[in-house]
Amino acid sequence: MKKNETLSFILTIVAAVLIALFVRNFIFNIAVVNGESMHPTLNEKDKLICLSYKRFTDIPRGEIVVIDAPNDNRNYIKRLIGKPGDTIEFKEGKVYLNGSLLKENYTSTDVTESDQKSFILKDNEYFVMGDNRLPGMSVDSRYFGPIEKKRIKSAAVYRILPLKSRGKIETLIK
Known part of the structure; x- marks a missing residue:
């Protein structure tokens, strides 16, 4: 009798873990903001509900996404600015999307600098930036380049x- 109870307990725990992993990876998860790169929109230690299944859909520009950072072993929270085929340009401290000035009323400053003046996104490439555009406040696609959708x-x-x-949380780019 005790052996059956132990086996039943182990199977229950395994099932619970598998269900939790499924929910986290394919339905939703909770993310915690770490740092000031999304200020003023998000602040340090804000807790967010994030939809995991959205990574399998066409994510609109302006949406805030959680990415697997290409430059280290962490997750970053950034705003999706550009999608495959887009051209992102930086001129006189302003951001241009496909030749049009990007209206960004959510940023920390009116000036956005980048060492690289333009990015042309290939198939499956996305461009993300933090809302805090003060120098050194956001490590994003301006520094590590476009990311693949799988990130x-x-x-x-x-x-x-x-x-x-x-x-x-509103999508702010149309």
């Missing part, structure tokens, strides 16, 4: 903490 892990849709700031 996008989820899309942030709702801030749950702090309670005073909870609410839906």
